Amino acid sequence: MLEVKNLQKSYEKDKPALTDISFNIKPGTFVAIIGPSGAGKTTILRSLNQLIKDDDGQIILDGKDIRTANKEQLRKFRRQIGMVFQNYNLVERLTVIENVLHGRLGYKSTLAGVFGKYTQEEKEEAMSLLKKVGLENFALKRCSELSGGQKQRVGIARSLIQHPKVILCDEPIASLDPASAQNVMELLKRLTDEYNLICIANLHQINMAKKYADQIIGIRKGHLVFDEDADLLSEDILRTLYDQDITKELE
Numbered sequence: 636m637l638e639v640k641n642l643q644k645s646y647e648k649d650k651p652a653l654t655d656i657s658f659n660i661k662p663g664t665f666v667a668i669i670g671p672s673g674a675g676k677t678t679i680l681r682s683l684n685q686l687i688k689d690d691d692g693q694i695i696l697d698g699k700d701i702r703t704a705n706k707e708q709l710r711k712f713r714r715q716i717g718m719v720f721q722n723y724n725l726v727e728r729l730t731v732i733e734n735v736l737h738g739r740l741g742y743k744s745t746l747a748g749v750f751g752k753y754t755q756e757e758k759e760e761a762m763s764l765l766k767k768v769g770l771e772n773f774a775l776k777r778c779s780e781l782s783g784g785q786k787q788r789v790g791i792a793r794s795l796i797q798h799p800k801v802i803l804c805d806e807p808i809a810s811l812d813p814a815s816a817q818n819v820m821e822l823l824k825r826l827t828d829e830y831n832l833i834c835i836a837n838l839h840q841i842n843m844a845k846k847y848a849d850q851i852i853g854i855r856k857g858h859l860v861f862d863e864d865a866d867l868l869s870e871d872i873l874r875t876l877y878d879q880d881i882t883k884e885l886e
């Protein structure tokens with residue numbers, strides 16, 4: 636269970652980016668965070684793995700507060716939190732399987748990581764995850780040769796090999812064509828169910844959020860204005876969230 640309580644963050648004095656954000660997410664839940672540009676979605680996501688130091692509140696994963704963790708504890712927390720990025724963050728000149736194996740770096744000494752020392756078991760797991768994301772025939776291709784949708788599936792396999800409890804996806808489909816976006820959302824939903832994950836994605840595509848997410852969190856000007864089952868996202872809520880009529884997005 637992930638519990639966020641009264642999260643606060645200001646980048647500049649008297650200009651709060653997040654005010655009193657609280658929500659709970661159960662394992663096996665695919666969550667979309669929606670809201671206009673500048674609402675605070677990225678700030679929430681980055682606070683969850685402490686890439687951004689928030690100002691106050693609690694972020695409790697399975698009963699332990701990430702915010703009070705020391706350096707070593709934070710390293711262990713971060714192993715449990717995979718990241719999927721809009722621009723994939725792959726090493727383009729390396730092969731697909733090498734990029735997936737990079738997800739194991741949090742478990743290794745710096746030296747073992749530098750020399751790319753991976754066990755047979757890790758390599759086999761990387762292959763089996765590539766199969767799971769539909770890329771078993773691409774293991775030895777360079778990432779630079781892949782399409783955007785394929786790169787994102789490599790990014791997802793890389794996050795899974797960490798054995799995460801939580802996957803944070805920052806605009807995972809923003810750079811993809813509609814068909815690839817659909818595939819990636821389907822994959823995230825399927826993996827969330829299969830691995831009993833907490834998967835949280837920042838999204839601008841409301842129709843995708845409604846179609847694939849179990850739970851939707853709506854953020855407006857740093858405040859939480861909606862936190863319900865995706866089915867309950869209504870036209871009224873969207874008008875409040877975006878300050879305008881964007882209900883055609885739901886069609």
Ligand SMILES: Nc1ncnc2c1ncn2[C@@H]1O[C@H](COP(=O)(O)OP(=O)(O)OP(=O)(O)O)[C@@H](O)[C@H]1O
Binds near residue numbers: 647670672675678679
């Ligand atoms: N590094 C920073 N320094 C100062 N202000 C920042 C910084 N990062 C974000 N902000 C401000 O914090 C607020 C929330 O930004 P955030 O990036 O979290 O919004 P967002 O909902 O993710 O937006 P988008 O959908 O455009 O990515 C905005 O007012 C933004 O200008």
